Each structure stands twice: as structure tokens, then as C-alpha cells.
Amino acid sequence: xxxxxxxxxxSIVLFCVGILVLLPPVLSLFDRPDFSFGLPRAYVVLYGLxxxxxxxxxxxxxxxxxNTLKTTRQTxxxxxxxxx
Amino acid sequence: MQGGLVVSVSVAYLGLLFAxxxxxxxxxxxxxxxxxxxxxxxxxxxxxxxSWTFYGSVGRAAETGLDFLxxxxxxxxxxxxxxxxxxxxxxxxxxxxxxxxxxxxSSRYGKNFALGSLxxxxxxxxxxxxxxxxxxxxxxSFNLLVGFxxxxxxxxxxxxxxxxxxxxAVALALFAILFGTRHIESSEHHEGxxxxxxxxxxxxxxxxxxxxxxxxxGVFGGFGDLFHQAQAHGLANLxxxxxxxxxxxxxxxxxxxxxxxxxxxxxxxxTAVENRDETHLRTAAWMFPLYLLxxxxxxxxxxxxxxLAFAGTASDxxxxxxxxxxxxxxxxxxxxxxxxxxxxxxxxxIVASIALSTMVCNNLVMPLLLRWQLVNLRERGDLSKLLLxxxxxxxxxxxxxxxxxxxxxSESYSLVTIGLVSFAAVAQFAPAMIGGIFWxxxxxxxxxxxxxxGFVVWLYTLLLPSFAQSGWLPLNxxxxxxxxxxxxxxxxxxxxxxxxxxxxxxxxxxxxxIGGYVMVSLWGNLSPIERIQGxxxxxxxxxxxxQNDPRSWQGSVTTASLQEVVGRFVGSERAHEGFRAxxxxxxxxxxxxxxxxxxxxxxxxYLLSGAIGSATARVIIGSMIKRENVSMNEVHQLxxxxxxxxxxxxxxxxxxxxxxxxxxxxxxxxxxxxEFDSLKDDFLSTISHELRTPLTSIRAFSEILxxxxxxxxxxxxxxxxxxxxxxxxxxxxxxxxxxLAKMEAGRMDWSMSDVxxxxxxxxxxxxxxxxxxxxxxxxxxxxxxxLPAVRADRDQLVQVVINVVSNAIKFCxxxxxxxxxxxxxxxxxxxxxxxxxxxxxxxxxxxFIFEKFHQSRRGSNQMPIGTGLGLAICRQIISFFGGxxxxxxxxxxxxxxxxxxxxxxxxxxx
Numbered sequence: 001x002x003x004x005x006x007x008x009x010x011s012i013v014l015f016c017v018g019i020l021v022l023l024p025p026v027l028s029l030f031d032r033p034d035f036s037f038g039l040p041r042a043y044v045v046l047y048g049l050x051x052x053x054x055x056x057x058x059x060x061x062x063x064x065x066x067n068t069l070k071t072t073r074q075t076x077x078x079x080x081x082x083x084x
Numbered sequence: 085m086q087g088g089l090v091v092s093v094s095v096a097y098l099g100l101l102f103a104x105x106x107x108x109x110x111x112x113x114x115x116x117x118x119x120x121x122x123x124x125x126x127x128x129x130x131x132x133x134x135s136w137t138f139y140g141s142v143g144r145a146a147e148t149g150l151d152f153l154x155x156x157x158x159x160x161x162x163x164x165x166x167x168x169x170x171x172x173x174x175x176x177x178x179x180x181x182x183x184x185x186x187x188x189x190s191s192r193y194g195k196n197f198a199l200g201s202l203x204x205x206x207x208x209x210x211x212x213x214x215x216x217x218x219x220x221x222x223x224x225s226f227n228l229l230v231g232f233x234x235x236x237x238x239x240x241x242x243x244x245x246x247x248x249x250x251x252x253a254v255a256l257a258l259f260a261i262l263f264g265t266r267h268i269e270s271s272e273h274h275e276g277x278x279x280x281x282x283x284x285x286x287x288x289x290x291x292x293x294x295x296x297x298x299x300x301x302g303v304f305g306g307f308g309d310l311f312h313q314a315q316a317h318g319l320a321n322l323x324x325x326x327x328x329x330x331x332x333x334x335x336x337x338x339x340x341x342x343x344x345x346x347x348x349x350x351x352x353x354x355t356a357v358e359n360r361d362e363t364h365l366r367t368a369a370w371m372f373p374l375y376l377l378x379x380x381x382x383x384x385x386x387x388x389x390x391x392l393a394f395a396g397t398a399s400d401x402x403x404x405x406x407x408x409x410x411x412x413x414x415x416x417x418x419x420x421x422x423x424x425x426x427x428x429x430x431x432x433x434i435v436a437s438i439a440l441s442t443m444v445c446n447n448l449v450m451p452l453l454l455r456w457q458l459v460n461l462r463e464r465g466d467l468s469k470l471l472l473x474x475x476x477x478x479x480x481x482x483x484x485x486x487x488x489x490x491x492x493x494s495e496s497y498s499l500v501t502i503g504l505v506s507f508a509a510v511a512q513f514a515p516a517m518i519g520g521i522f523w524x525x526x527x528x529x530x531x532x533x534x535x536x537x538g539f540v541v542w543l544y545t546l547l548l549p550s551f552a553q554s555g556w557l558p559l560n561x562x563x564x565x566x567x568x569x570x571x572x573x574x575x576x577x578x579x580x581x582x583x584x585x586x587x588x589x590x591x592x593x594x595x596x597x598i599g600g601y602v603m604v605s606l607w608g609n610l611s612p613i614e615r616i617q618g619x620x621x622x623x624x625x626x627x628x629x630x631q632n633d634p635r636s637w638q639g640s641v642t643t644a645s646l647q648e649v650v651g652r653f654v655g656s657e658r659a660h661e662g663f664r665a666x667x668x669x670x671x672x673x674x675x676x677x678x679x680x681x682x683x684x685x686x687x688x689x690y691l692l693s694g695a696i697g698s699a700t701a702r703v704i705i706g707s708m709i710k711r712e713n714v715s716m717n718e719v720h721q722l723x724x725x726x727x728x729x730x731x732x733x734x735x736x737x738x739x740x741x742x743x744x745x746x747x748x749x750x751x752x753x754x755x756x757x758x759e760f761d762s763l764k765d766d767f768l769s770t771i772s773h774e775l776r777t778p779l780t781s782i783r784a785f786s787e788i789l790x791x792x793x794x795x796x797x798x799x800x801x802x803x804x805x806x807x808x809x810x811x812x813x814x815x816x817x818x819x820x821x822x823x824l825a826k827m828e829a830g831r832m833d834w835s836m837s838d839v840x841x842x843x844x845x846x847x848x849x850x851x852x853x854x855x856x857x858x859x860x861x862x863x864x865x866x867x868x869x870x871l872p873a874v875r876a877d878r879d880q881l882v883q884v885v886i887n888v889v890s891n892a893i894k895f896c897x898x899x900x901x902x903x904x905x906x907x908x909x910x911x912x913x914x915x916x917x918x919x920x921x922x923x924x925x926x927x928x929x930x931x932f933i934f935e936k937f938h939q940s941r942r943g944s945n946q947m948p949i950g951t952g953l954g955l956a957i958c959r960q961i962i963s964f965f966g967g968x969x970x971x972x973x974x975x976x977x978x979x980x981x982x983x984x985x986x987x988x989x990x991x992x993x994x
Contacts, residue, residue, distance in 0.1 A: 012168065035311070
């Protein structure tokens with residue numbers, strides 16, 4: 001399987017974001033015995049974040065069509081020759 | 085509920101599992117694999133969810149709220165970076181035919197036997213509490229379900245006369261033996277096992293969701309109702325992770341579970357070894373976390389409902405999944421939940437025991453047997469039977485160890501606490517593994533040191549205290565430290581306090597482990613094989629199988645005897661097939677008598693690796709070879725030297741190519757210089773000749789005049805006229821030479837502007853009008869009035885027209901000369917044609933008339949008419965304007981000189 005560097009970058013960024021939101025101190029922001037949407041806030045936020053991370057993994061892991069890779073590798077068109 | 089019913093349901097369930105496994109293997113044998121798809125792969129990874137998840141999470145949630153979640157968030161985070169870590173591990177396993185995590189680590193650090201056995205030891209000891217956890221959950225759930233309405237056979241009652249947990253342990257051992265050790269696979273893919281485990285993952289998910297749905301929507305009116313009732317009954321403390329913002333354990337659990345999902349022997353086995361296709365990971369990467377999320381949605385609701393249902397009674401929160409349905413009279417649901425719990429526990433026990441038994445056999449027992457020469461390879465006999473016996477015995481021993489830990493420690497602990505002891509043991513693999521796949525500098529001594537230190541600290545700060553608390557060790561070991569030394573208290577090592585036991589143990593063990601690994605690795609030198617393996621693991625993507633393989637074996641063993649030895653481990657049919665496939669791939673025919681070359685030996689080692697691990701395979705092949713084989717050191721030196729020589733010769737090649745190129749350029753330059761030199765000579769000789777001709781006549785006539793003598797006045801006048809004419813000719817010649825030199829040197833001052841061609845041509849014709857009149861030549865003008873302007877220097881353009889027309893005057897017919905001047909707009913610019921009715925230009929002269937000093941003569945003995953520079957100057961000027969000048973003949977034979985000039989900026993033809 002060919003692996004592009006982009007995918008790696010995407011997953012490492014997502015990993016950092018996951019670490020950030022699922023560990024203190026960000027964690028303590030929503031860890032209160034309050035209710036949101038009629039449910040305990042920490043319960044809603046944790047499972048919500050979890051679902052978002054899973055969706056983001058799925059997005060990053062989707063198969064990209066081959067040609068998207070090729071277009072990014074194309075060389076820019078050569079400069080028009082100067083008039084003298 | 086009737087004990088008989090529960091027992092028969094359990095037996096029926098295990099029978100079904102076996103049928104699925106059997107069917108899966110049959111399908112695989114027919115080539116129609118059941119398990120070769122990403123969904124089965126995902127479900128097989130879900131072996132991660134054991135009784136711990138099924139029963140233990142609810143128990144944990146009922147006590148401390150949401151802090152059971154890191155065990156599932158950690159794996160999710162690991163699967164986020166699947167493309168960085170997981171895919172690399174899987175690729176390495178495929179390339180090197182890794183069979184277990186012990187095999188992986190020992191192979192990475194130079195196929196080191198000591199390291200492999202240490203990893204095996206840690207894995208077995210570390211997994212023991214985990215297996216105990218499963219046994220405990222099965223026994224407890226069985227007792228609860230049977231004994232709920234019969235309090236007289238209370239928990240740990242003894243209806244069969246023997247300990248039920250022991251029965252469960254032995255039954256599971258037999259089951260695992262039947263499953264995983266029926267024959268030795270050289271590919272190490274157990275299709276049947278994977279199919280059964282995937283099925284178990286579905287059952288445990290459905291069972292847990294069924295209980296969750298019933299509790300949330302059957303007992304309560306949905307999530308909102310359930311949580312509000314909980315708040316009303318003072319259970320709001322379960323809604324948070326930590327009431328006093330103490331997240332130490334949360335972080336520890338996240339880190340531990342991240343290590344666990346990668347390095348638990350059964351996870352490693354399912355994720356990496358049983359992986360059929362790397363692309364399956366693409367789906368599993370999000371689907372497995374989704375499985376974890378779904379199975380965890382109802383953990384808190386079930387925990388809360390249990391707390392509400394059993395408020396005030398001493399009920400085991402770990403069993404709420406079972407006791408809550410029973411409490412509300414749903415015995416069928418409770419039975420389903422029991423089966424779900426059974427599936428969770430059996431899947432873990434089966435996979436873990438098979439994975440561990442492979443490690444024990446390949447990395448501990450076989451190397452020892454070979455080393456002590458208890459197994460003689462020269463003897464005949466089927467060794468695959470020996471391998472199977474070793475594995476079967478290991479499975480039994482591992483389960484009995486689990487039972488032993490259950491007897492010693494587990495009665496006083498909750499399920500999660502027991503499981504975390506295992507997680508902390510498995511985390512010890514992390515430095516050697518992660519370092520091993522990303523850092524080439526890690527050495528076997530470093531890994532050995534780190535693992536040993538980490539393991540000892542784990543033993544001292546987690547496992548031994550759990551024995552002490554159960555009364556198997558004196559309790560003052562915990563309170564006063566070893567030998568009464570306060571600094572050695574296992575829960576407050578070196579006085580470190582303020583942490584929970586787990587974080588405390590993780591901190592010290594990781595400090596010792598990572599510190600030992602890195603320091604020792606940096607301290608010593610890498611042996612050649614460590615360096616080679618390090619490169620092959622870290623740069624696994626550059627390394628394709630069979631190429632770049634430096635493990636050069638040399639020896640004098642025949643292929644037949646090689647095949648026979650391999651056959652004794654993997655079965656003769658498989659060996660035959662493996663050798664035939666190799667021969668087909670190499671396009672050779674094996675008759676069995678040829679000496680196996682190094683590739684063949686590597687192939688045999690590869691086949692053996694799948695069955696008995698890389699370290700053992702290497703020992704076996706090594707012992708097969710009679711002649712002393714090339715030492716790794718020599719191979720490495722050889723490689724180094726060869727690389728240097730290749731590099732050097734490549735540099736030489738580059739240099740020589742550069743030299744060739746330079747010499748070619750020099751030759752070209754030299755040739756051009758010579759051409760220039762001869763041109764200059766030609767030019768000088770021509771010009772001196774041209775200058776001398778008028779000078780000679782001027783001098784001759786001047787001398788005649790100065791001598792006085794007998795010249796008549798008329799002659800006098802005639803001579804003076806000739807002198808004047810020749811002087812003019814000389815002046816003109818010198819002017820033209822100067823002009824041409826200026827133009828060629830690029831020092832001409834041009835004043836370019838948009839010029840009206842019609843007026844310019846008329847002006848030029850006016851300048852030569854006198855000459856035309858004098859020669860009585862008819863001039864025909866064919867000019868369009870509204871010609872667009874051209875980009876040119878006006879004076880130079882006049883000069884061109886004068887030169888060309890003067891040329892035409894010279895060469896047209898005398899008398900009755902006709903000169904035609906035409907100008908018209910063409911797409912490329914203005915086209916001017918000047919034709920005469922003379923003799924025309926010979927085709928072979930057409931290219932030369934624009935050269936300097938080319939002079940046309942009417943006849944060989946006639947004087948030249950022109951200076952020979954006019955047309956050369958014209959060509960210089962026209963080229964400067966960006967146009968062309970050329971000569972051809974008209975239809976009636978006269979010469980035609982044509983030139984074109986590009987239009988000016990606003991003079992394009994419409």
C-alpha cells in the first residue's frame with residue numbers, strides 16, 4: 001500500500017488534538033455535574049468528542065482517488081518568455 | 085434459574101463457537117476465506133473488550149463515575165495514528181514473519197534469545213492476572229445466575245463438589261487447545277479462530293446493548309429520565325470524571341491503555357500477526373473505535389440503574405449487567421447477558437493463551453531444547469508433534485497460573501483493578517517496541533536492561549503488594565517496606581507519595597525502563613546484526629522481502645535434507661509446497677541433491693520462522709550448516725567495503741563523464757576559433773585587395789600627372805576624373821567597412837521607430853533617380869498607398885533600398901533596363917521585392933551574394949562592379965529589424981532581391 005505523507009500529517013495533528021481535548025486541563029472545563037441537552041455535561045461532551053474523533057479518523061482513512069495525488073505533483077506551467 | 089440450564093446453554097454456546105471455527109477453516113481450505121475482509125478483522129480486534137469491559141466497566145462506573153473511559157479513549161487515540169505506528173508494525177510482521185510480540189522484540193534486537201525469553205516471561209506473568217479476571221467473572225456470573233434465587237448455594241458455593249473456577253479454567257484450556265493447536269501453521273493464520281472471535285465480538289456487543297436498551301428504555305423513560313432520577317437520588321457524583329479535579333489516574337489509564345492496545349500479546353496477535361491485508365486497517369482504524377464507543381454508551385446507565393435498584397444493599401457492582409435484569413424479572417435477558425459475558429471472557433482467554441503458548445514454545449522452550457541439544461535435528465521424526473505438545477502444555481499451565489492468581493489475589497479486588505496490573509506489565513514493552521521501530525540506535529543490551537528494570541519495579545510496586553494484601557505475604561511489607569526500610573515501601577517508593585498506586589508504579593517502572601533502555605543503548609556499540617535488524621525494522625518500507633537480505637548463509641547442506649528438517653517442524657506437505665513455490669519463483673528445478681545456496685537457506689529460515697519464530701529458526705538453520713558459516717561481522721565488513729568501492733567507482737564515473745564533456749566543448753571552441761581565424765585571414769586579404777585596386781590606379785595616374793610629360797589637356801582632365809572617382813570609391817568602401825564593423829560589433833547607434841514604408845522607399849528612389857535617368861532605365865513602382873508602418877531605423881532602411889536598387893541598376897539589361905520595385909503587406913510584415921531584367925543570379929551563388937566581398941562579375945576577365953559590401957550591410961540591417969533578405973530569379977530570368985520587415989506596434993494589418 002502506498003502511503004502519502006499527507007495522511008501521516010493529518011493523523012499526527014488529529015492525535016495532538018485528541019490528546020489536548022481528552023486530557024486535563026481542557027478536560028476539567030466540562031467536567032462539572034451540570035446538565036447539557038438534558039444529559040450530564042461530561043457524558044455528552046466526552047462521547048461527542050469521541051464520535052468526532054472517530055469521524056475524523058474515517059475522513060483521514062478514506063481512499064483517495066489516484067489522480068488527486070498526481071495533480072499536486074504537477075509542475076507549474078513555464079513562464080512565458082519575456083519580450084525584448 | 086436452574087444450574088443445568090445455564091450449564092447447557094454455556095456448553096451449547098461453546099459448541100457453536102467450535103462449529104464456526106471449523107466452518108471457517110473449511111472455507112479457508114477451499115480458498116473461500118471468511119475472514120479476509122476488513123469487518124471480520126475489526127471484530128477480531130474487538131477481542132480487546134473482555135469481561136473487564138462487559139462487567140468491570142459497569143462496576144467501576146458505579147463507584148467512580150466516568151473514569152472508566154480512558155481504557156477506551158487510549159486505543160482510540162492509538163488508532164488515530166494508525167498510519168504512523170500500526171501499519172509499520174504490521175508491515176514488519178509480514179516482512180519478517182513475526183509470530184508474537186516476543187518474536188518481534190527478539191528479532192528487532194538481533195534475534196536475541198535472552199530478550200525473547202524475557203519478553204515471554206513478562207507477558208506470561210503480566211497476563212496471568214488478566215486471565216484470573218476472566219475466570220473470576222465467569223465463575224461469579226455463573227454463581228449469581230444460578231444462586232440468585234437459591235441463597236443457600238451462595239457465591240463460591242460448591243454444587244459440583246469441586247471448585248467451579250478450576251473447572252472453568254480447565255474447560256477453557258481444552259477449548260483453546262482444540263482451537264489453536266490442532267496443527268502447526270507455517271503461515272500462522274488461524275482462519276477458524278479469527279471467525280469465532282469475530283462472532284464472539286458480535287454476541288458480546290448485542291448482549292450488552294440489549295441490557296442497556298432494556299434498562300434505559302424499559303425500566304426508565306430514556307436517558308433523560310434515568311439521569312434525572314439519578315440526580316434526585318444523590319448519584320450526581322457519577323456524572324463526572326473526578327469531583328476534585330484530580331486527573332492523575334485518568335492520565336495514567338490513558339497511557340496504559342494506549343500501550344495495551346498495541347502490546348497486549350493477544351492484541352498484537354490479532355492486529356498484526358493475523359492481519360491478512362494491510363488495507364483492512366483503513367477500515368478498522370475508525371470502525372474499531374466506533375465499536376468501543378457503542379459498547380460503552382450504556383455503561384453509565386446500567387451502573388446508575390444498578391445503584392438505584394440495589395440502593396442500600398451490599399451488591400457486587402461488577403455484576404450489575406446480570407443482576408439488574410434478574411432484579412426486574414427478565415431471566416431470559418439475564419441469560420443472554422451471561423452468554424455475552426461468557427463470550428467476552430472466552431475470546432480473551434482463548435486468544436491470549438494461544439498467543440502466549442506460541443511465545444513460550446518459540447521463544448522459551450524450543451531455543452532451550454536446541455541449546456541443550458535435547459532435540460537432535462539429525463534424528464528422524466516429526467517435530468511438529470513436539471511443537472504442538474509444548475504449546476498444549478503451555479496453554480494448560482497458563483490457565484492454571486491464572487487460576488492460581490485468582491485463588492491468591494482476586495477475591496479482594498475488583499475486575500478493573502486486576503486488569504490494570506496486567507496493563508502496567510504490558511506497558512513495559514512500549515520503550516523497546518516504539519524505540520525499536522523508530523530508532524535504529526536501540527541495542528539488545530539496552531532493551532534487556534530496560535525491560536528487566538521495568539519488570540522488577542512493576543513486580544515490586546504492583547504485583548507483590550497485591551499478594552501482600554491478600555495475605556500471601558506479610559502485610560507489613562506494604563506498610564514498612566522491604567526489611568523494614570521505609571524508603572522501600574512498595575506504594576511509596578523512595579518516599580514518593582501523593583499518587584495512586586498505579587500512577588506511582590507506572591512512573592517508577594517507566595523511569596527505570598526508558599532510562600535503562602536509552603542509556604545502555606547509547607553506552608555500548610551495536611553489533612552488526614543489531615545494526616542490520618535495526619535498519620530493516622526502522623526502514624521497513626524500503627525493504628522488500630528477499631532483497632537486500634544481508635543474512636548471508638553459506639554451507640554445504642543439500643536441499644533435500646533442508647526440506648526434510650523444515651518438514652519436521654511445519655509438516656512435510658507444507659514444506660514440500662514451500663520449497664516448490666520457491667523453486668517456481670526462482671525458475672529452477674530442485675532434484676534434492678544440489679547444495680542449498682544462501683537464498684535457499686534464507687527461504688528455509690523464512691518458512692521455519694512462521695512456525696517457530698525467527699530466533700529459533702536461525703538457530704536451527706545455523707546448526708544445519710556443517711561448514712563454519714560467514715560470521716555476521718565479516719558479512720558486515722564485506723558490505724561496508726563493497727559499498728565504499730561502489731561509491732568510489734560511481735564518483736569516478738561522474739568525474740570521467742564531466743571530463744569528456746569538457747574536452748568535447750574545448751574541441752568545439754577550438755574549431756570555431758580556427759574558423760574565425762581563417763575568416764579573418766580571408767577578410768584581411770580581400771580588404772587589402774579591395775583597397776589596393778583603387779589606390780593603385782590613383783597612384784598610377786598621379787605619377788603620370790606629376791611627371792608632366794607629354795599628356796594632352798584632355799588626357800589630363802580624364803586622369804583627374806579617374807582619380808576623383810577612385811578616391812570616392814575608396815571613401816565609400818572605407819565607410820562601408822566601418823559601418824559593417826560597427827554593426828557586427830553591435831556598436832551601431834540605431835534609432836528605431838515606426839516608419840512609413842511608402843515615403844521611405846520613395847525617398848531612397850529619389851536618391852538614385854539621377855543614376856536611373858542617366859542609364860535610361862525604366863522604373864516601375866508598385867506601392868500600395870496605405871501600407872502599415874514598420875519598425876525600423878529610417879536612415880538605415882533608406883540605405884538598404886539604395887543598396888539593392890544600385891545593385892539592380894548595375895545588373896539590369898543595358899540598354900532597355902527595367903527595374904520593378906514593389907511593396908505589399910503580408911501577415912508576417914512588409915514584403916519588398918526589387919527585380920531587374922538582367923541575367924539573374926546563378927543558383928549556387930544565391931547564398932553567397934550576401935557575404936562580404938562577394939562580387940559578381942559579368943565575365944571572368946571583367947572588372948568587378950560593386951564594392952562587395954552593399955548586400956552584406958543590407959543583411960545586417962534587415963536582420964537587426966527582425967526580418968529576412970533573400971535572392972531568387974523572376975520568371976523571365978531577372979534577379980529578384982526580397983526582404984521583409986515586421987510591422988510596428990500599431991501597424992498590424994487588419
